[in-house]
């Protein structure tokens with residue numbers, strides 16, 4: 001946690017919140033996830049350390065996590081109920097925003113979100129139209145097979161088996177994923193980015209909170225946030241915008257506003273986590289047993305964590 005202090009630049013990332021504990025997450029996966037988070041921090045820190053912009057840093061960090069099969073974004077994303085993979089992403093900085101929903105062929109949805117922000121008059125593109133826009137703008141396209149991993153396929157099969165035995169096919173409480181980053185650059189600029197495969201066994205066409213500006217992703221002059229968790233609850237809470245509004249209207253710190261919004265979400269039956277970057281503080285809050293997360297600043301070495309009892 002990095003509340004307080006004001007280093008020249010700062011970066012916080014997450015790789016999703018969820019029910020993972022030391023008992024349920026095997027040691028190899030723990031180690032692989034810590035390595036992936038460290039690499040993502042390094043990519044973002046390289047940008048910020050050389051005077052780059054926050055938006056470049058969050059995009060660079062998220063692209064690493066999209067390529068890492070251990071995280072639920074890009075390669076390694078979860079499956080819809082009918083066995084496809086649909087990706088959502090968003091990016092925001094300085095009042096500008098771009099997002100994509102339910103893409104199936106673009107290797108880096110976060111970069112597509114940025115292209116929507118910078119090269120179109122729109123904020124949110126969905127489905128085949130979003131992938132077509134990516135192709136037109138020279139962003140790498142892949143066969144949808146590229147995103148598939150055996151572990152995610154098994155997770156869908158387990159949910160199908162539990163549904164066949166009378167349980168729910170879609171259980172928002174089961175496990176979350178999603179990756180995100182928030183940054184403050186040397187000029188004081190704030191940015192946020194989020195990318196996800198959504199929730200295992202979601203209905204095809206379902207869009208979560210991650211690509212919805214003001215819900216799972218938000219950045220204005222006061223705060224940048226990226227969320228993970230039961231997306232529908234974060235949408236109903238307008239989580240990202242609500243944090244900013246509480247800071248503006250109630251004078252709360254970024255940390256207090258984030259905690260308050262998560263408490264509201266929890267009271268409504270939702271769970272998850274949020275990373276935040278205020279002008280004067282940064283960190284995370286989560287309601288689940290774990291959240292893959294990490295931080296680095298100009299004056300603090302990279303640090304990563306998974307479980308609630310870690311720093």
Ligand code: ASP
Pocket residue numbers: 016017175176177178196197198199207208209210216227228229230231232
């Ligand atoms: N919030 C994401 C969604 O609902 C999923 C997650 O963070 O695990 O799409």
